[in-house]
Amino acid sequence: MKKETSSNSLNEQFLFQSCELNSALKVISGRWKAQIVYSIWSGNDRFSLLKQELSAISEQVLSRQLKELETQAILVKIPIPETVPAGISYRLTSKGIELVPILQALCNWGKQYPEENCIPLSACVTG
Amino acid sequence: MKKETSSNSLNEQFLFQSCELNSALKVISGRWKAQIVYSIWSGNDRFSLLKQELSAISEQVLSRQLKELETQAILVKIPIPETVPAGISYRLTSKGIELVPILQALCNWGKQYPEENCIPLSACVTG
DNA sequence: CATCTTACTCACAATTTTGAGCGTTATTGA
DNA sequence: TCAATAACGCTCAAAATTGTGAGTAAGATG
Known part of the structure; x- marks a missing residue:
């Protein structure tokens, strides 16, 4: 289960909002x-x-x-x-x-x- | 510390050997x-x-x-x-x-x- | 001498990802 | 009835990644 309020998660969101590059990478990097x-x-x-x-x-x-x-x-x-x-x-x-x-x-x-x-x-x- | 003999690690190596795509992804997906x-x-x-x-x-x-x-x-x-x-x-x-x-x-x-x-x-x- | 800055290192804790074991549905064929 | 196949779901444990706190060096500055 993901903790939406962890630093980890917040940093991830920061990157997602910085550039689509990061969410795109997330999609294919599993x-x-x-x-x-x-x-x-x-x-x-x-x-x-x-x-x-x-x-x-x-x-x-x-x-x-x-x-x-x-x-x-x-x-x-x-x-x-x-x-x-x-x-x-x-x-x-x-x-x-x-x-x-x-x-x-x-x-x-x-x-x-x-x-x-x-x-x-x-x-x-x-x- | 990485456990070289874990399934996780072995699977990673399997992918690395399958195609450079996977090692390339590993490099940039941090x-x-x-x-x-x-x-x-x-x-x-x-x-x-x-x-x-x-x-x-x-x-x-x-x-x-x-x-x-x-x-x-x-x-x-x-x-x-x-x-x-x-x-x-x-x-x-x-x-x-x-x-x-x-x-x-x-x-x-x-x-x-x-x-x-x-x-x-x-x-x-x-x- | 105390303190500031840049660019780190190291050990440890929190979080997330990945894998394992076991069970399920639905249908065909012997 | 028993086995076999396709394609999963669920829960839990192992492993990996990411973040935190503390501390370091070396020269400048007050």
Whole structure:
């Protein structure tokens, strides 16, 4: 539970009001978020596909991250009819899609100034 | 202290190895980091100027963030000679400078899909 | 000598984020 | 009836990040 009156929270709000940059960063800086967005963009639109791609993630954590991305309108959940059990397709919104080139830019920036080796996923931004 | 063998840490490493995107995000997603980079870029190259700009930050926290950005080679500290007490000028490296357009893109993205009001700092990315 | 300033360091506490375990719904098929 | 699958919800604990308080150096100034 977030304490709205903590220094931590007030500082966060200060930054949010300073520039949209900070709230934008908050949206995508969660542990698996950027990779999930990229993975969906590259075609992994089902829960099970994402789970496969992000092999180290647990179902519960994936579920939570997807829910948060949905709350922030980065993606939408679309029930797939006539499937059993009922499946859900994850689709990026225009907000989510416009994020992708920025993530690619970040990826390239990271590659230009590397600190560690990089073993790309199939969904890796430049893979 | 970081526990190198925690699930948390292992998952982080998994993402770092998946794509540079994730390590790049880690570098700039700290509480004040992006705003500090932008603020230095726009001319606030002294500790006291940054403190003034980011009015809610404490000296201790500012110092720590600057040190981390220095460790990640986003900026360098240049002692200013013939000042008393000895001042330090903060300068972005090329790595830091190349980050700026990405931060601007993020800021614009945030503005295009706003969730809250935005009262720009003088250093705000599009201000 | 006491004090001010700049730019910090260090240890510790508060807060937030992330992960783990367990349970749920709904439907199909053996 | 039992198992299996998709996609979660809930609660709690572990870990990480962020903030606080106190203190430091070195030269200038009163």
